[in-house]
Amino acid sequence: MSVLEIKDLHVSVETEQGTKQILKGVDLTIKQGEIHAVMGPNGSGKSTLAYSIAGHPKYHVESGSVLLDGAEVLDMTVDERARAGLFLAMQYPVEIPGVRMADFLRTAKTALDGEAPALRPWIKEVNEAMKALRMDKAFSERNVNEGFSGGEKKRHEILQLELLKPRFAVLDETDSGLDVDALKIVSEGVNRAHAANDLGVLLITHYTRILRYIKPDFVHVFVDGRVAEEGGPELAERLENEGYDRFLTDEVVA
Amino acid sequence: MTVLTPEQHGAKAHSDGGWDSTAPGYVPVQTRDARFTSVEHDDFPAVKGIENDWKLTPVARIRPLLDDALDGAPYDYTVTEGASVSWIERTDARIGAAGTPEDRGSANAWSSFDQALAITLTGEEHVDIVLTRDSLGTSPRAAHTVITAKPNSRGTVILRSSGDAHLAENVEIVVEEGAALTVVAVQEWSDASTQLSSHFAQVGRNASLKHIVVTLGGSVVRLNPSVHLSGEGAQGDLFGLYFADAGQHFEQRVYLHHQAANTVGRVNYKGALQGEGAHTVWVGDVLIGPQASGTDSYEQNRNLVLSEGTRADSIPNLEIETGDILGAGHASATGRFDDEQLFYLQARGISEAEARRLVVIGFLAEIVQKVGNAELEAHLHAAIEKELAS
Numbered sequence: 001m002s003v004l005e006i007k008d009l010h011v012s013v014e015t016e017q018g019t020k021q022i023l024k025g026v027d028l029t030i031k032q033g034e035i036h037a038v039m040g041p042n043g044s045g046k047s048t049l050a051y052s053i054a055g056h057p058k059y060h061v062e063s064g065s066v067l068l069d070g071a072e073v074l075d076m077t078v079d080e081r082a083r084a085g086l087f088l089a090m091q092y093p094v095e096i097p098g099v100r101m102a103d104f105l106r107t108a109k110t111a112l113d114g115e116a117p118a119l120r121p122w123i124k125e126v127n128e129a130m131k132a133l134r135m136d137k138a139f140s141e142r143n144v145n146e147g148f149s150g151g152e153k154k155r156h157e158i159l160q161l162e163l164l165k166p167r168f169a170v171l172d173e174t175d176s177g178l179d180v181d182a183l184k185i186v187s188e189g190v191n192r193a194h195a196a197n198d199l200g201v202l203l204i205t206h207y208t209r210i211l212r213y214i215k216p217d218f219v220h221v222f223v224d225g226r227v228a229e230e231g232g233p234e235l236a237e238r239l240e241n242e243g244y245d246r247f248l249t250d251e252v253v254a
Numbered sequence: 255m256t257v258l259t260p261e262q263h264g265a266k267a268h269s270d271g272g273w274d275s276t277a278p279g280y281v282p283v284q285t286r287d288a289r290f291t292s293v294e295h296d297d298f299p300a301v302k303g304i305e306n307d308w309k310l311t312p313v314a315r316i317r318p319l320l321d322d323a324l325d326g327a328p329y330d331y332t333v334t335e336g337a338s339v340s341w342i343e344r345t346d347a348r349i350g351a352a353g354t355p356e357d358r359g360s361a362n363a364w365s366s367f368d369q370a371l372a373i374t375l376t377g378e379e380h381v382d383i384v385l386t387r388d389s390l391g392t393s394p395r396a397a398h399t400v401i402t403a404k405p406n407s408r409g410t411v412i413l414r415s416s417g418d419a420h421l422a423e424n425v426e427i428v429v430e431e432g433a434a435l436t437v438v439a440v441q442e443w444s445d446a447s448t449q450l451s452s453h454f455a456q457v458g459r460n461a462s463l464k465h466i467v468v469t470l471g472g473s474v475v476r477l478n479p480s481v482h483l484s485g486e487g488a489q490g491d492l493f494g495l496y497f498a499d500a501g502q503h504f505e506q507r508v509y510l511h512h513q514a515a516n517t518v519g520r521v522n523y524k525g526a527l528q529g530e531g532a533h534t535v536w537v538g539d540v541l542i543g544p545q546a547s548g549t550d551s552y553e554q555n556r557n558l559v560l561s562e563g564t565r566a567d568s569i570p571n572l573e574i575e576t577g578d579i580l581g582a583g584h585a586s587a588t589g590r591f592d593d594e595q596l597f598y599l600q601a602r603g604i605s606e607a608e609a610r611r612l613v614v615i616g617f618l619a620e621i622v623q624k625v626g627n628a629e630l631e632a633h634l635h636a637a638i639e640k641e642l643a644s
């Protein structure tokens with residue numbers, strides 16, 4: 001069984017005011033097939049955690065480790081991490097002019113598998129996955145994320161999740177900016193990927209509403225760069241009623 | 255792509271004469287069609303390298319083309335079978351029909367050529383003519399080419415240049431009433447080669463010219479197309495693609511003149527720069543004359559910077575002399591390779607080299623696709639891949 005372990009992770013970024021510590025010792029273990037929700041207020045470091053796992057060059061790991069089945073992820077390049085089975089659905093997917101979505105998807109699939117997928121079954125699979133996410137076929141002819149609405153970008157992230165079949169996925173606020181219909185469609189996509197591939201999920205969110213559609217096994221409350229409290233799904237309900245105030249007050253007192 | 259301020263690349267965008275307009279002693283440049291012209295070499299003063307027209311050019315590297323006697327004898331070429339191509343005398347009426355030199359290099363070529371190479375399109379069935387010159391040699395020479403598209407003719411003329419050359423040349427293009435002509439000039443010279451090329455085009459009533467400049471090889475290549483939309487309803491599409499490596503200087507000063515009414519103009523040049531000392535210059539002068547009511551015009555230049563130590567100058571300039579136009583605009587941007595794009599692609603398992611390739615090819619593909627000749631398009635894709643790999 002695969003396992004992703006984040007151990008005492010400290011991460012900083014360079015700002016104009018100097019080095020800023022963002023993650024201050026994150027511990028988190030996700031086993032294959034588990035869904036973990038990471039919930040926290042804006043600015044608590046959730047995206048930093050996501051980017052650090054994926055290897056974004058802007059984030060500097062001070063100490064700690066991220067292990068995928070015992071192998072040190074932090075020593076891998078960004079593309080090596082993806083090929084090792086990690087996937088990040090980004091909060092703000094990037095537009096890539098001049099690169100057609102269809103070409104991009106096939107290139108990514110080829111890179112991950114080490115060989116090009118057989119053309120016909122691949123096209124069929126892409127079309128079916130797009131249909132399930134209510135994405136028009138015409139999107140595959142368009143440049144990656146270029147001119148996509150916020151919701152369309154998020155669907156495209158989940159489309160990739162379904163097609164690229166990682167072992168672990170970090171979903172960074174995939175729910176933000178989606179109306180109820182889109183939220184349902186996107187959630188169904190995540191649930192399909194979870195069921196099909198026994199996917200381990202780190203579901204980052206600010207709000208509890210996506211947890212109506214994606215049921216977490218564990219909930220971690222993230223405050224000021226570390227996990228402040230952990231529990232089962234009931235913790236999400238508490239947050240729904242009480243918000244993050246309790247944690248923030250603690251913070252101020254501390 | 256990330257848009258940088260022009261200063262970071264040494265360029266000051268959105269200016270022509272206004273380039274250094276705050277400096278003392280600034281003299282405004284006259285309107286674009288009021289420049290001095292002559293076919294006589296001696297009519298132009300020696301180039302100092304500080305003139306507005308030359309200050310971005312490495313003049314020392316092209317001295318022979320500006321100043322020396324040039325070999326004007328006919329040269330060897332190969333051409334598509336069946337094409338109408340022949341050498342014509344200097345006295346032929348076609349010579350001088352499209353334009354007159356505006357600079358010393360162009361006038362030197364004009365004064366020096368013995369015979370001109372004439373390419374003529376007559377048929378209404380589209381034809382592709384590929385003319386290749388790959389053995390011009392290392393002594394400085396002059397050339398003159400006249401391309402004529404007869405009324406209602408259709409065709410593509412591809413001028414492919416490679417090998418060694420030190421060439422000063424003029425290319426005249428006349429697109430007669432109702433004709434549709436594509437001219438593609440492809441420069442893949444050897445690393446030591448230099449070229450000064452002026453293209454002059456007249457586009458007649460309801461005629462259209464698609465003019466594409468592709469520069470991938472050479473030490474200094476300066477190719478200046480001047481296109482006059484002189485007949486009512488004429489259309490001019492001026493496209494360009496360049497990829498400058500270490501030490502290469504590729505320059506294009508584009509002039510699009512909306513002379514007659516209801517003309518449509520599109521200028522779109524895209525460039526990539528990679529390696530220490532790679533320098534590109536794009537100047538886009540668009541002039542909408544007093545008779546050019548109903549003009550629809552847009553020009554843009556985009557540069558993708560792939561490494562440190564490069565410089566991309568990008569200077570659009572729009573002059574409008576009539577109040578009655580449909581629209582006119584310009585855009586210019588020079589950006590670095592976008593790390594966020596790279597990260598996104600790599601996060602999907604794509605290697606850094608492959609990710610760079612995808613982004614650059616994607617950026618330049620827009621121009622390659624305009625060529626409309628499958629064989630050349632495939633060649634250009636391969637050539638760009640090679641540039642990236644080097």
Ligand SMILES: Nc1ncnc2c1ncn2[C@@H]1O[C@H](COP(=O)(O)OP(=O)(O)O)[C@@H](O)[C@H]1O
Nearest residue numbers: 013014015022041042043044045046047048058
């Ligand atoms: N590149 C950066 N430069 C400066 N500050 C940053 C950068 N990235 C994140 N931060 C800061 O780090 C903190 C955590 O940001 P982030 O991880 O995006 O939080 P969240 O995703 O939980 O909203 C915020 O205060 C944010 O302003």
Ligand SMILES: [Mg+2]
Nearest residue numbers: 046047091173
């Ligand atoms: Mg965030």
